[in-house]
Amino acid sequence: MTDWYGNGMGTGGWLAMIAMMTIFWGLVILAGVMIFRGSSRSRLGGNTQDRGALEILDERFARGDVHREEYEARRAALRGSAR
The missing domain is CATH 1.20.5 (Single alpha-helices involved in coiled-coils or other helix-helix interfaces)
Incomplete structure (x- = not known):
């Protein structure tokens, strides 16, 4: 064979x-x-384009990249622009 x-x-x-x-x-x-x-x-x-700006800001604050005053100012600005 x-x-x-x-x-x-x-x-x-x-x-x-x-x-x-x-x-x-x-x-x-x-x-x-x-x-x-x-x-x-x-x-x-x-x-990151799918996430909202507030979520990204919250994560940056949780990591310590943003101080409380800056966080509150940016959060207020974002909420004011969302209305």
Whole structure:
């Protein structure tokens, strides 16, 4: 039966097949991860354009980036402009 197929694929053929399968499955996994990360980011509101200005100001105050006086002044200004 081996005469029908010749000498088979040989070592080089098997190594090329293993390399191509590894690359293929790596790309499939990478695509799945990228799709999952993109969908979870949009679902959780990861884009700062989707969040309101008050939410961003609240986060900055919680981190300590803004002092209380500045926080209250900006919050009042944002609430005044929202009306």
